[in-house]
Amino acid sequence: MLLTILGGCGAWPAAGQACSGYLVEHDGFRLLVDLGSGTVPRLLERVGADQIDAVFISHGHPDHCADLNPLLRARTMRDDPSPPLPLYALPGALDAVLALDRPGVLADAYVLHEFTAGGGFDIGPFHARTRPLPHSVPNAGVRLTAGGRVLAYTGDSGPSPGRVDLARGADLLLAEATFVNEVPEASRRYLSSAREAGRQAREADVRHLLLTHLHPGTDTSAALAAAQAECDGEIGIATSGLVFDLSRA
Template identity: 70%
Template structure:
């Protein structure tokens, strides 16, 4: 299983980077987890639009799904459109991004697969488990298993025992870490810090931790140090172009 970071910025993309987006590949199948602002150009640097086999969107905030619109445009507004793209999302999560174009314009470009958080999913070679995690909007974390390896991705979430269960014994946990150590009072319960992500990775027994969704301007070294404070495994920060192979 291979993960390529398309972007790891929270809220908006800083210069030269992109918001949340990850390309996960196994046995030739290409799954994209989230497509936030500026992720499509990054994706197209690795594969063509018609080579995407499926998309999973954790929730409906635009820094996680805005670039689904241009991906669908790139697939359908051409002389030889590929088959409709399976897109997995919670009910209503894609309403805003799909409303950016006139009704029906993108209808042939995708096949919606709505699910309830907690449902298991089969996405190509991946056996997926989903879990509702606390955020301002309904947010589904996902656990992907294939080839004897496990990757867990939180989307956006406040600290929760459900994050630990989602990531239990995973080879890699990709965890939201919007803040370094202190989460503002009005965001507590809805977003996490790098320190909290480290502690939850330790509680889950995850093999590696990838911090994502850092606010632009965040000191990556400080975020990594905060995570390492409670976690003894390898910690990295999601930046566009980073590739992690899970062997």
């Protein structure tokens, strides 16, 4: 299983960066997990829009799904339109982004598979187990298994035992860490910190931790230090262009 970080900014893309978006590949199958603002140009530097096999969206905020629109346009507004793209999302999560074009423009560009968080299903060679995690809108964390390897991704989430359960024994935990140490009171139920991500990685006994969704302008050295204070494992930052081979984890 191969993970390529397309973007890891939270809220909006910093200059030269992109919001949350991750390309996960196994046995020639290409799955996009989230597709936030600025991710499609990053994606198209690596593969063609018609080479994507499916998309999984954790929740409906634009920093996680806004670039679904240009991806679908790139697949359908051409002389040889691509087959409908399977989309996996919570009920209603994609209503806004799919409504950006006038009715019918993208009707043949996708097939929407809505799911209830807490269940499991297959996406190509991946088995996806989902779990509802607390955020300001419904959010689904996902645990992807393929080839004997496990990638866990939180989406955006406040503190929850569910994050530990989702990540238990994973080869790689891709964890939202918007803040460094303390989460502001107004966001405490909905977002997490690098320190909390480190603590949860330790409790879940994951092999590797990547911090993602850092607020633009965050001191990445401070975020790493905060996570390392709680976890002795290997920890990194999800930056655009980073490639992580789980088969070597």
